Amino acid sequence: MRHNFGAGPCILPQEVFKQASQAVLDFKDGLSILEISHRTPEFEAVVDETVKLVKELMNVPSGYSVVLLQGGASLQFSMVPMNLLPQGGTAAYLETGVWANKAIKEVKNFGTANIVASSKADNYTFIPKGYSIPEDSAYFHCTSNNTIYGTEMFELPETNVPVVCDMSSDIMSHVVDVSKYDLIYAGAQKNIGPAGLTIAIVKDEVLGKSGRGIPSMLDYKVHIDGGSMYNTPPVFSIYVAMLNLRWLKSKGGVAEIEKENIAKANALYKEIDRNPLFKGTCAVEDRSRMNICFVMENPELEKPFLKFAEENGIEGIKGHRSVGGFRASMYNALPITSVHALIDLMQTFEENHK
Ligand code: PLP
Structure with missing residues (x-):
């Protein structure tokens, strides 16, 4: 028996892999999940169920949209400031590892990242605490689990500014109160499904305030309004994510x-x-x-x-x-x-x- 302690991508239960492989051969009437049109009612039902399961499993309150995107968590590093940071504005960032650092690097195209605390000098071996977040920050960005260094944030700082969190490597591993966040994003490939799918949970009221024109593919609102079908979605990744979320639900x-x-x-x-x-x-x-x-x-x-x-x-x-x-x-x-x-x-x- 092999025991897979790999960091990813895509560690899922065997039964999910089995169901997924069956759907590659025959999803409906002998057609593969890879070849049916994503505009069929059958595939639309897959998208709807995936979104419904995310809402249910994470207890997402009303006023939030769950949207299925592509480009990995790395594209979110740019999409977040592009959508939330007015040109030349400042956002607060907590620097807890390589991924946080990559998110910080992307801000310069839109405004300034104010690093409110960092554990870089100690090779990111702890989560800084006791820092303050300036009230005029457009948002506060943190990484809930630092995949490379093995630290995890179990508490958020007290703040009135909108909170944005990269939950790529611990989403759905423990209960979080979504109402404390304004935007959560995660590359799917740890606890949700195969690489190729990125999930964002967005509080609707934080959108539309950046004042800049946003390319359609990078605009959360476009994807929300398009029901996560603005363009061809990553059909297989979404389907497998749905199977895996069903598995998680069945586990309680x-x-x-x-x-x-x-x-x-x-x-x-x-x-x-x-x-x-x-x-x-x-x-x-x-x-x-x-x-x-x-x-x-x-x-x-x-x-x-x-x-x-x-x-x-x-x-x-x-x-x-x-x-x-x-x-x-x-x-x-x-x-x-x-x-x-x-x-x-x-x-x-x-x-x-x-
Ligand atoms: N953020 C965290 C916490 C990660 O662990 C990773 C990848 O492992 C990323 C971001 C980058 O994700 P992606 O490869 O989906 O762009």
Whole structure:
């Protein structure tokens, strides 16, 4: 049995992959999901159900639109200031990692990014706290889970300015109060579905205030008004996302998966803290439940441990090059049995190196 701890793209339950592959062969009357027209009632029903499931699973209040986009979370780095920041205005950004930094870089085309706090000097090993957000900021942007460094924000700062959040790597892994946000976006490819789909949850009242002309494909309003069908949507990614959201609903929804995610993360962090060979890389209170980063006390043992893990069915735990060591990504689809398999291996390795 292989255990996939890879950071992505697209870690989904086996049963979802099976259903998806069947629809490639025969979605309706012998036609593949890849070849039916996206303008058919059958595919429109897929888009409607996907949007409905996002609203239901995240308890999206009225006054918000859920829109299915393309271009990855990376395009959102530009779409957010393009749609929300008046020309020459200032937006507040929390710098918690590479992705936050990439979002910051895109602002210069439209105005100024005011970095209200940063953990860059400590290689992004913690989430800054206790900073203030100027009242005249057009919005405050944060990254809820820092996929590369393994930190996660479990609380938002108190602020009256609109809050924008990149939730690419922890969306639907724990309950969030959507009413506290004005715009949430996420590349789908961790907890939702295949790459190619980006989801945005937009409070309708924040749109239309930038004062600039926006190219249609980059205008949230155009996609909202077009029912996420302004142009040809990523049909397969949306279909698989719908299947996966059905799976999540059948598991009891986000609140239930959150319990599992807490159990999985607690179990692995406990072993990292107990086992003298390993140590975590992040501030304990900011440890991510999705991407668990750790190194070895003796770096010379890292290669042998990686080899040992791979020989025993553990896939994808090599750390990102900017952190080194290991990163165990534990998205919704990863069963707790896989976490126990990794823990067993860490213990066996410890026994073998006494
Ligand atoms: N933001 C976060 C938190 C991510 O983890 C990633 C990719 O892993 C991105 C943004 C970039 O997403 P995309 O590749 O969809 O543009």
